[in-house]
Amino acid sequence: MSQFDPNAAASQESGIFGLNDSFESAALIFLPIPWEATTSYGGGTSGGPKAILRASRQVDLFDAEVLNPYEAGFYLLPESREIKTWNQKAKKEAQKIIKRGGEIGNNRELKKSLQIVNSLGEKLNQLVFSETQKLLKSQKRIGLIGGDHSVPFGALKAVAEHYPSFGILHFDAHSDTRIAFEGFTWSHASIMYNVLEKIPQVKKLVQVGIRDYCEQEYKYCKQQGNRVSVFYDQELSGSKFAGTSWKEICEKIIEQLPNEVWISFDIDGLDPRFCPNTGTPVPGGLDFNEAVFVISSLVRSGRKIIGFDLNEVAPSANKNDSWDANVGARLLYKVSGLMMASQGLRKLRK
Numbered sequence: 001m002s003q004f005d006p007n008a009a010a011s012q013e014s015g016i017f018g019l020n021d022s023f024e025s026a027a028l029i030f031l032p033i034p035w036e037a038t039t040s041y042g043g044g045t046s047g048g049p050k051a052i053l054r055a056s057r058q059v060d061l062f063d064a065e066v067l068n069p070y071e072a073g074f075y076l077l078p079e080s081r082e083i084k085t086w087n088q089k090a091k092k093e094a095q096k097i098i099k100r101g102g103e104i105g106n107n108r109e110l111k112k113s114l115q116i117v118n119s120l121g122e123k124l125n126q127l128v129f130s131e132t133q134k135l136l137k138s139q140k141r142i143g144l145i146g147g148d149h150s151v152p153f154g155a156l157k158a159v160a161e162h163y164p165s166f167g168i169l170h171f172d173a174h175s176d177t178r179i180a181f182e183g184f185t186w187s188h189a190s191i192m193y194n195v196l197e198k199i200p201q202v203k204k205l206v207q208v209g210i211r212d213y214c215e216q217e218y219k220y221c222k223q224q225g226n227r228v229s230v231f232y233d234q235e236l237s238g239s240k241f242a243g244t245s246w247k248e249i250c251e252k253i254i255e256q257l258p259n260e261v262w263i264s265f266d267i268d269g270l271d272p273r274f275c276p277n278t279g280t281p282v283p284g285g286l287d288f289n290e291a292v293f294v295i296s297s298l299v300r301s302g303r304k305i306i307g308f309d310l311n312e313v314a315p316s317a318n319k320n321d322s323w324d325a326n327v328g329a330r331l332l333y334k335v336s337g338l339m340m341a342s343q344g345l346r347k348l349r350k
Ligand SMILES: [Mn+2]
Pocket: 149, 172, 173, 174, 176, 188, 266
């Protein structure tokens, strides 16, 4: 790191955020997951990690809140060829089913397609599980970059073996608690249902910004009692309109969480002006600074961020438009810095 100048422009060969860290020198490892098998509306999130890497070189390393976050060392692993191959295969089969709105009936061919998609989803989960396990064993901190929102399941499974009890802070426009959406067990729209049903170590799920959900999801979350707290977008707006400060609202959100927290950030939790190309944009949502303030409040409360995933960042088809990736890269840098601060690896300013 002796040659590294944080004020200089980054070269195109440099690592994420223009850093020259290696796997060994980095405290935080980003695991890219170019996967979007069950994307039901707009596609492109499998290009998220690459686009974020490109955009990250424009992010200034100075941070007003965390002192030199980059000094912890950040490193992005190369994309797995296996995942790319599986993604292409699964996507092709899934499209046949999505075209019919998930109605398979007794169609043999479609049944076979569904089986392929579900088993490739399982393979992905296995791979993410073992990669995460390896990273945790070598004392690395982990951040996942999707891909669609189905990608963190394997990572959360691995984290659950290290932390017998933890919470998830989930930013999203969608509840993601559908049961096998369109027949796909590992659908992006079912991630939190799968987590709640299959990972008992997740003692608490706190959802923020939710504004597009079906009755089944609404009821399911209610039935979970204390285990799930939902801060619906409309209620958050209502509180703000009635004069409650965002700071007070954040305190209410944070107090629901235990000491150890995984952050699952679907970029569409933000106002779509920050992610116009994401798969399923919904009007409303959080401002960039509001979301960062929630995470900053979490860290200032003394809670520890044990890992995170950032998903559904979809680059525009127009190569000159890097806006979605730009927002994704900046959010990634903020979350990473705050995570390092929460673990005592970096200091907060003042
Ligand atoms: Mn989601």
